[in-house]
Amino acid sequence: MRTVAQHIADRLGQFTPKALLTLGSGLGALANDVEDATVLPFGEVGLPDTTVPGHEGRLLAGHLEGVPVLCQQGRVHLYEGRDVSETVACVRAAAELGAEVFIATNAAGGIGDGAPEDPTPGDLMLIADHLNFTGENPLIGLPTPHFVDLKDAYDPQLRAVAREAAQATGHPLREGVYAALRGPSFETPAEITWLRTVGANAVGMSTVPEVIAARDAGLRVAAFSLLTNVHLPGGSTTDHEEVIDVGSKAGPRLAAVLRALVPRL
Ligand code: HPA
Numbered sequence: 001m002r003t004v005a006q007h008i009a010d011r012l013g014q015f016t017p018k019a020l021l022t023l024g025s026g027l028g029a030l031a032n033d034v035e036d037a038t039v040l041p042f043g044e045v046g047l048p049d050t051t052v053p054g055h056e057g058r059l060l061a062g063h064l065e066g067v068p069v070l071c072q073q074g075r076v077h078l079y080e081g082r083d084v085s086e087t088v089a090c091v092r093a094a095a096e097l098g099a100e101v102f103i104a105t106n107a108a109g110g111i112g113d114g115a116p117e118d119p120t121p122g123d124l125m126l127i128a129d130h131l132n133f134t135g136e137n138p139l140i141g142l143p144t145p146h147f148v149d150l151k152d153a154y155d156p157q158l159r160a161v162a163r164e165a166a167q168a169t170g171h172p173l174r175e176g177v178y179a180a181l182r183g184p185s186f187e188t189p190a191e192i193t194w195l196r197t198v199g200a201n202a203v204g205m206s207t208v209p210e211v212i213a214a215r216d217a218g219l220r221v222a223a224f225s226l227l228t229n230v231h232l233p234g235g236s237t238t239d240h241e242e243v244i245d246v247g248s249k250a251g252p253r254l255a256a257v258l259r260a261l262v263p264r265l
Helices: 004-012 028-033 089-096 156-169 189-197 208-216 240-264
Strands: 019-023 035-041 058-064 067-073 101-111 123-133 174-181 202-204 220-231
Touching (some): 004 089, 019 028, 019 240, 028 058, 028 067, 058 240, 067 089, 067 240, 101 189, 123 156, 123 208, 123 240, 156 240, 174 208, 202 220, 208 220, 220 240
Parallel strands (some): 019 101, 123 174, 174 202
Antiparallel strands (some): 035 058, 058 067, 101 202, 123 220
């Protein structure tokens, strides 16, 4: 059986991406900036199709600011009933094709304390570390155990470069810990209290398995959350429409940061 990387290579010929960029909920617009793009619908290269509104389900190969990239417009999630190996298939394929860097983006809920420095909807957050509450790990069941170190999973040097890129664009960039839950229901007030207590600054339903697979494959990782909503003490309602809406309004700011980041890789 042909692997995803082989399918992609068949379509692209000689093309070595420097980076894989994965665009989360409502953030797909950056894909429009990819030049000389070859568009590969997930289904045509053996990737599972996504069922989520706001997730296109296609892979673009081309250049962003002159840098060869693969751009994954939309992703599959555990809550779609997918196996964890399917959620990381694109990351593994990018590594096989020679990518060195994985840049992940997602929509997430910020976790505030009711303090003036709390996040507000539309803020950008650089992920400094994660909490894996998905109950999954893409390295389970590999033929030999992969005891991958995750101390600096979110590469400190890339984080410094990301801060520089954000500064160059004039867009403020928070930094914090991203907690991944399986979803798809949003969090209860009690779960938010628990997440705040254990040190989460944002909560979402993706990215963490991909980052683990990326580190296993030797890719350096930078990851960004667009905080589409904010959970405050006492509880807050969350809806997917709002996530998409704030995501697409604030998306151009994250896109600008990524365009500034990519040439600095
Ligand atoms: N929780 C989980 N996932 C999310 C949220 C949230 O509040 N906002 C956007 N994605």
